[in-house]
Amino acid sequence: MNYFSICCKPIELIKPKYIVMCSVLFFVTGCQNSTLKYDLNEQQKIYIHETTKNYGGLIELYKQRLQRSDTVDTRYKLARVYYLSNDFEAAKRILTPVLNKTNSDSVFVLYGHVESRLGNNDTALTYLDKAIAINGKNGEAYNIKGVILLKKRQYDAARYSFNLARENFYDENKVTNNLAMLSILNKEYNEAYKHLNILYTKGYRDQTILHNLLYTLVKLNKMQLAKSFCIAHKLSNDPEILIQELKQIEPNEAIKFNEITPAQAENQKQYTTEKIASQQISKQEITVKSAKGTKSENVASSTVGAKLSNMTKLETTTGKQVDSSAINSKTEKANDPSVSKQNDQAKQLATKSTILAVRSGEHDKFSRITIETVSQLNKNEYLIEKISPTEFKLSFYKVTLPAAGINYIINRISRSERDFSNVTGTLTAENTLVLNIKTKQNSRVKDFYAGLNSKGKAHCFAFDFYLENK
Structure with missing residues (x-):
């Protein structure tokens, strides 16, 4: 070598x-890098959807995650989004399979919320008690339990539950609102007024708060203050008529049980809009559009908040006068011709969507719901959604309710017991009336303009629910 x-x-x-x-x-x-990048992208999307309250986008994300890995946590998050979008049946359907497999108090509390909104109060109480047995410091469980006990007219038990919620540091404002409802049901109007005025002074302008506060003022016979309050917050086009009717209504027919949830108040209209848009544009465009929409809504909300902040604290003693720069400002602006013209246009728009009456009746092959309004509704002013063969959601945008409120509408529809098994309703901060109607059998809906009523003073729109086997 x-x-x-x-x-x-x-x-x-x-x-x-x-x-x-x-x-x-x-x-x-x-x-690992690919999975980590995927998880980060998903978390970013969730953050954006939660920030913009894009519930349709969140539902799709959690459904995809559930298909990849069926866990209790994912089911809880998906059910929570369904609940926030007022789709209670879907929330129940998602949670049911894991109820016997979990020991999570959060899951049981959410399920209690869902059953309560579906009208199954006894079932709701059962699961709330399970949650409390697991975690005796769950203030939310005590609070929603108190609301259900209120509905069942077990007032002493409700008060005890609300106090436990407060002791366990649950949202003080929500507890205060619920204690006010309890005082109204007990006809302790001075006590109710104190509770509601605390929230009003803090800046809450939720429709539930305003409605209950107006009712309390009427029952305390503070008529001038009630009228000024009604005008300032545009609760009715005819304040005097509304006040006279509220005088005759019993507390259990007048108060609203909805919790004050400012973050959730605007969800229904936005969720509905997103569902329509998702059929026309890409998911990315939905996210951008939702973000822009939220920005404009926030600006509008800030403007309203600024005007309302001029309202001084309501009188708690004499109740004879309202020292309100907002009311004075409106009076001065009313003399301006340009402002007056704008006000007339706004009033005309508001009047157009005023619901005057609601009727329901049973016919041979269908049950009919008739909505009477000042002017004829356009197709873009309401939406019908078929959630399942037996579940329907009717949304009416920017409406003014009858003086008797949303409970009047629900009671009128619920009279048709042959085909309807359950009727619930909510009114959002944007004055969107949402009616959730469940039928006893598979059904389909036909809607049409039915012309003027018998007196020729209101426009009638009909919604006919046909059973599919008829």
């Missing part, structure tokens, strides 16, 4: 087993 051969010995090739090990290592690392 020569010198060159010795000095220039070829380098030994890397053994095959090391090549395989390195390849596996790079592959695993690549997968």
